[in-house]
Amino acid sequence: MSRLGLRARVSGAFALGALLLTASVSLVSYTSTRNTLLAERERTAVRATYYDAAVINAGIGGTDPDVLELLRSLDTGSDRYVLLHYAGRWHSRSADLAADTAVPAALQALTATGEAGAQRVERDGRPALIVGIPITGSASFYEIISLDELDRTLQALALVLTAVAIMVAAGGAAVGWYVTRHALRPLTVVAAAARDIAGGDLTTRLDPATEPDLAPLSLAFNDMADQLARRLDRDRRFAADVSHELRSPLQTLAATASVIDKRREHLDARTSAAMQLLTAEVGRFQTLVDDLLELARSDQPIQRELVPVAALARRVCQSRDLPTDLVEITPAAPDEWLIDRRRIEQALGNLVDNAIRYGGGPTAVRVGDGWLEVDDAGPGVAAEDRASIFDRFVRGPAAHSRGNADGTGLGLSIVAEHAAAHGGRATAGDRPGGGARFRIEIPGHQP
Numbered sequence: 001m002s003r004l005g006l007r008a009r010v011s012g013a014f015a016l017g018a019l020l021l022t023a024s025v026s027l028v029s030y031t032s033t034r035n036t037l038l039a040e041r042e043r044t045a046v047r048a049t050y051y052d053a054a055v056i057n058a059g060i061g062g063t064d065p066d067v068l069e070l071l072r073s074l075d076t077g078s079d080r081y082v083l084l085h086y087a088g089r090w091h092s093r094s095a096d097l098a099a100d101t102a103v104p105a106a107l108q109a110l111t112a113t114g115e116a117g118a119q120r121v122e123r124d125g126r127p128a129l130i131v132g133i134p135i136t137g138s139a140s141f142y143e144i145i146s147l148d149e150l151d152r153t154l155q156a157l158a159l160v161l162t163a164v165a166i167m168v169a170a171g172g173a174a175v176g177w178y179v180t181r182h183a184l185r186p187l188t189v190v191a192a193a194a195r196d197i198a199g200g201d202l203t204t205r206l207d208p209a210t211e212p213d214l215a216p217l218s219l220a221f222n223d224m225a226d227q228l229a230r231r232l233d234r235d236r237r238f239a240a241d242v243s244h245e246l247r248s249p250l251q252t253l254a255a256t257a258s259v260i261d262k263r264r265e266h267l268d269a270r271t272s273a274a275m276q277l278l279t280a281e282v283g284r285f286q287t288l289v290d291d292l293l294e295l296a297r298s299d300q301p302i303q304r305e306l307v308p309v310a311a312l313a314r315r316v317c318q319s320r321d322l323p324t325d326l327v328e329i330t331p332a333a334p335d336e337w338l339i340d341r342r343r344i345e346q347a348l349g350n351l352v353d354n355a356i357r358y359g360g361g362p363t364a365v366r367v368g369d370g371w372l373e374v375d376d377a378g379p380g381v382a383a384e385d386r387a388s389i390f391d392r393f394v395r396g397p398a399a400h401s402r403g404n405a406d407g408t409g410l411g412l413s414i415v416a417e418h419a420a421a422h423g424g425r426a427t428a429g430d431r432p433g434g435g436a437r438f439r440i441e442i443p444g445h446q447p
Contacts, residue, residue, distance in 0.1 A: 011176035018172025019165060026161035034154055041150055042118060042129060045080075049131040049143040050116075052076070056084060057135040067091045079146040086139040103142050107132045111140040120147070127151050186211040190221060202229040250289060254282050288410070302340040302421045306447055309337045309344070313365050313372070316349050326362060332369040337445040343418040344442070347426075348372055350411040351438045359436055370424075372440045375431045386428045390416040415440065 052074050059070040071082055071093040083102060084091040102123070110117040111132040118131045127147040134140050189206065196204040205225060206218040257279045264272045310333070314324040337344075348365070351374040355362040359376025366373040381389060388394055393409035415438075416426040424441040431437040 010180045011173045014176025014179070015169045015173035018175075019169035022165040022168040026165050030154075030158060030161055033157060037150055037153070038120075041145075041147065045129055045131055045143065045145045046116075046118060048080070048145075049133055049141070052082065052143060053133040053135055053141040056141050057139075060086060060136060060139065068093060076143070079149070081144040083142040083144070084139065085142070102144060103130060103132065107142075108140070111142075112138075186214045190214075190217065193221065193225075197225055197228070202232065250282065250286050254286060257282050302343060304338045304340055306336040307339050307341045307344070308335060309333070309339070309367050309372070310335070312341070312345055313348060313367055316345060316352055317365060319349070320352055320356065322352070322362065326365050328364055328366045330366065330368045333367045334369065334446060336447060337442070338447045339422060339442060339445055340418075343421060344372075344440075347415045347418040347440055348374070350415050351440070354411055354438070355436075363431070363435065370442055370445050372442070374438045375435060376438075377435045380430055380434065380436045381428045389428055390426055412438075 055074060056070055059065055059073075060067065067084060067086060068091065071084060071091060074082055074093075076082060081102075082093065085108075104119055104121060107117055107119050107130060111134045114134050116131070116133045118129060120127065120129050122128065123144070127150075129145045129147055130142060131145070132140055132142045189210070193204045193206055202225065205222050208215040208218040208222075211218070257275070260275055261279050264275055267275060310327065310329050313327045317324050317326055351372075352362055352365065355374055355376035355378070359378030361377060362374055363377050364373070364375040366375075390412045392413040394413075412426070419426040419440050419442065422442045422444065424443055427439050427441070429437045429439065
């Protein structure tokens with residue numbers, strides 16, 4: 001299972017923290033408000049019950065009192081019910097109360113001892129408060145106060161606090177996302193600079209003043225980039241110097257070998273074979289030196305100009321004694337491209353040479369809108385080799401299987417370098433019907 005990113009983890013932490021904090025505050029607020037409202041409701045109910053009990057107590061003080069009329073004279077509204085236990089009987093002004101079971105036994109026992117009390121109960125699934133007050137003689141007066149309205153108020157309060165907690169958690173997640181987005185922006189800049197350097201732009205640097213807290217990282221990054229640029233520059237200069245110094249003796253050696261090779265018919269068979277091998281190896285050595293020089297110059301800026309690419313592709317084929325009808329121009333391809341003529345011609349030529357040497361010959365050279373393709377009739381390139389085949393001194397399985405030692409292992413590397421110099425890339429894939437398809441993508445080709 002993939003791990004969540006830093007931004008998602010921080011946002012989740014903000015959301016969880018906000019939810020826990022808000023839930024705690026909401027719980028405390030709800031509990032405090034509930035207790036306060038219940039206590040206030042009980043005090044109000046007790047005061048009203050004492051007032052009604054005084055009225056009832058005064059009314060039953062005479063002889064033969066009308067208890068039902070006394071109970072009906074009380075102004076209790078629709079949320080209060082009254083009960084009177086008098087002369088051993090229960091009295092109520094309505095017939096919907098089971099008077100003998102409405103009052104809990106514990107509260108009856110308390111009022112029987114002469115003490116007033118109150119108890120919260122549930123009647124028919126609804127909350128209620130029963131207040132009991134002893135009056136004259138052994139009589140007891142009870143009021144049942146409905147708590148439905150208070151319960152609805154508390155439910156609404158709970159819903160509001162829950163909604164607030166959810167909204168605050170969502171707000172915390174949004175704040176976390178916003179904060180991490182801005183906090184990670186300097187690291188995004190560092191990642192972009194690293195990608196630029198990996199893409200070949202060794203001039204990329206970070207400004208330490210942009211983010212003072214990351215100044216040490218910026219300075220270390222810039223120092224690394226400087227050292228990398230210096231090392232690559234030294235390597236390029238070394239390759240260029242060595243290749244340049246080798247060209248003169250190689251030219252002399254090649255000229256000498258050519259003179260001797262022309263008189264090979266005067267040599268014995270063994271010497272003639274050795275001379276032929278020497279001539280081939282000197283030629284291969286010259287090709288290797290030329291390729292090394294080309295790679296050493298590959299970091300130089302490209303010289304863009306308007307080039308008729310279709311004519312360039314046909315010229316590449318003609319120079320290798322291939323028919324020009326191999327070149328296929330797609331309808332979307334522009335007539336002229338803004339490119340470095342020498343680099344693109346060499347890159348396309350290397351792909352054609354690669355097809356001739358290892359792919360059974362090219363079957364098509366296609367020109368599209370910003371891309372060039374060369375198809376061959378060879379065995380193709382295995383998926384696991386398609387990335388490494390463009391590395392330096394790497395030769396594909398086709399070269400080894402054919403026992404071909406003419407290649408230097410730098411041809412496709414030069415193709416990739418020239419494509420990268422134009423901001424593009426070189427790729428290898430399968431040709432429909434068999435064989436390989438090499439492709440050069442060149443963005444920014446439109447004039």
